[in-house]
Amino acid sequence: MEVFAVSELNRMVKAVLESVPELENVYVRGEISNYKFYPSSGHHYFSLKDEGGTVRCVFFKSQAVGLRFQPQNGMKVIASGRVSVFPRDGTYQLYCSSLHPDGAGDLHAAFEQLKERLWKEGLFALEHKKPLPAYPETIGIVTSPVGAAVHDMIRILRRRYPLAKVLLLPVRVQGPEAPPAIVRAIRYACENKVADVLIVGRGGGSAEDLWAFNDEQVARTIYRATIPIVSAVGHEPDVTIADFVADARAATPTHAAEMVSPDRAELSDRLLGIQAHLLRLQSGRVEALGKQLENLAAKRALTDPMAFVEDKRMLLGHVQRELFHAAETRMAEPARKLAAAAASLDALSPLRVLGRGYAMVTDEQGNVLRRAADAAVGGRTVSRLADGTLFCRVEEIVLEENDCV
Numbered sequence: 001m002e003v004f005a006v007s008e009l010n011r012m013v014k015a016v017l018e019s020v021p022e023l024e025n026v027y028v029r030g031e032i033s034n035y036k037f038y039p040s041s042g043h044h045y046f047s048l049k050d051e052g053g054t055v056r057c058v059f060f061k062s063q064a065v066g067l068r069f070q071p072q073n074g075m076k077v078i079a080s081g082r083v084s085v086f087p088r089d090g091t092y093q094l095y096c097s098s099l100h101p102d103g104a105g106d107l108h109a110a111f112e113q114l115k116e117r118l119w120k121e122g123l124f125a126l127e128h129k130k131p132l133p134a135y136p137e138t139i140g141i142v143t144s145p146v147g148a149a150v151h152d153m154i155r156i157l158r159r160r161y162p163l164a165k166v167l168l169l170p171v172r173v174q175g176p177e178a179p180p181a182i183v184r185a186i187r188y189a190c191e192n193k194v195a196d197v198l199i200v201g202r203g204g205g206s207a208e209d210l211w212a213f214n215d216e217q218v219a220r221t222i223y224r225a226t227i228p229i230v231s232a233v234g235h236e237p238d239v240t241i242a243d244f245v246a247d248a249r250a251a252t253p254t255h256a257a258e259m260v261s262p263d264r265a266e267l268s269d270r271l272l273g274i275q276a277h278l279l280r281l282q283s284g285r286v287e288a289l290g291k292q293l294e295n296l297a298a299k300r301a302l303t304d305p306m307a308f309v310e311d312k313r314m315l316l317g318h319v320q321r322e323l324f325h326a327a328e329t330r331m332a333e334p335a336r337k338l339a340a341a342a343a344s345l346d347a348l349s350p351l352r353v354l355g356r357g358y359a360m361v362t363d364e365q366g367n368v369l370r371r372a373a374d375a376a377v378g379g380r381t382v383s384r385l386a387d388g389t390l391f392c393r394v395e396e397i398v399l400e401e402n403d404c405v
Helices: 006-018 106-121 148-160 178-192 216-224 241-245 253-260 263-295 304-350 350-355
Strands: 026-038 044-047 054-059 076-088 091-102 138-143 165-170 197-202 229-233 360-365 380-384 387-394
Touching: 006 076, 026 054, 044 165, 054 076, 091 229, 106 241, 138 148, 138 178, 148 165, 148 197, 165 178, 178 197, 197 253, 197 380, 216 241, 229 241, 229 253
Parallel strands: 054 091, 138 165, 138 197, 197 229
Antiparallel strands: 026 044, 026 076, 044 054, 076 091, 360 380, 380 387
8 A cells, every 4th residue: 555645745735736638728707706815925815616616716916917906895897817736735736827807808807996996986976077268268178199180180170279289299099008198298288277178088989999998097097186177088988987077978989079178160150249239338328318418408598698607606605695694693593692791701800899899808818718717817918909909017906796706
């Protein structure tokens, strides 16, 4: 009996499995579970399962370079690859060479995943979108310099609005070099303010041809742009991530050219309408002024100016007389009140009392002596009369019987 080591047995099983042609390239349909991605190595590890079983899978970085969507647990996929055994664990697994969503293609899955993520971040919010200028001075076009799309846009812009300058920012619009080129062109336009509005797009093509406009960096650059951007990718049925992020979406590149440029014929009609309206206003104004002039000419001040002046002179004389009468009336009453007040004050005046033969006696300090007892023998007094002042010395004080010293 031959006894094998574990590692030998695993190598034998590995050799047997790898010798089966049917297992060299198999396609397996199942649901992803236990998905893990290691950024340091770039490898993907997961399991595929259905109702009856599970198989472990590994998707190495070298094979996963072209993966366009992000695998997730619960996603139904079809994996292709070879079946072999990992000798260390002794378990067989599928070494994937490709991975595609089951049903819709991988491009569609990648599109929906990015669309949902950017929507949740708010990159599609209406309040962020900038209005397009009504009359742009410079219109920038970010597209391929060759092809019918760019020539159609330039032709329409020159026909509709020749006043605007058209600036072409040439870029690749498909292939791996396209997204970085589009990002650089938009950033250049914004940093240098070379245009008032930008058209970013290309003509029609397959989903793969239009994929540059589903690039995440392109979408984020459009969102951060300071210049209003119109997305014009493909034809009406074609929808890209750029359409959701841009400030406006055009069904086609030619439609974008029409959106950013006012029509010369419409502007001409509008100007003619404004001109006619101004002429009507001017005519009505002239007619109204003419009527005002006729009314003024019919007034007496113009037909008989001297009579008008005489009327005004008579009115002025009447007003003057009224003013004089009002002034006299207004001043008479205060004058009467003033005379009465003056008479009252004069009657109460000490000088008036002195004029009747009385005197006012004070001591040397000016204190009024109302009684004889207020003076002192030998003291000096001052007697003020109506016509002068006497300085006296008290020799003797004689009191009335009801007074005492």
